[in-house]
Amino acid sequence: MMSRKLIASALVAPRWWRQGQEVSEQIDIVPMQVRVIRNIRKRYGCPASVHAPVTAALPPQPLPKSNASADFLAMLLAARVR
Numbered sequence: 770m771m772s773r774k775l776i777a778s779a780l781v782a783p784r785w786w787r788q789g790q791e792v793s794e795q796i797d798i799v800p801m802q803v804r805v806i807r808n809i810r811k812r813y814g815c816p817a818s819v820h821a822p823v824t825a826a827l828p829p830q831p832l833p834k835s836n837a838s839a840d841f842l843a844m845l846l847a848a849r850v851r
Contacts, residue, residue: 788814788822797838806838 795806814822831839 786814786816788812791824793827793836795836795838796841798841798844 789812791810791812793808793810795808797804797806808828810825810827812822812824814820831837831842837845
């Protein structure tokens with residue numbers, strides 16, 4: 770696990786450059802509409818290859834490895850109970 774000091778320096782230090790980004794999507798259903806929640810996490814790396822690339826963590830997921838949002842799962846449970 771990376772130290773807080775390294776992560777903090779990765780966000781401030783000018784020697785880090787953006788290498789790419791990680792994109793994840795969740796399906797969310799609000800009554801009468803379906804929407805996709807997109808989380809974009811930028812990835813930064815050291816041009817001298819001294820440090821490994823740094824990417825922000827994903828927001829907490831109700832079900833790991835699932836693209837269903839918490840609201841979508843709650844709607845499914847509520848519809849199942851009726």
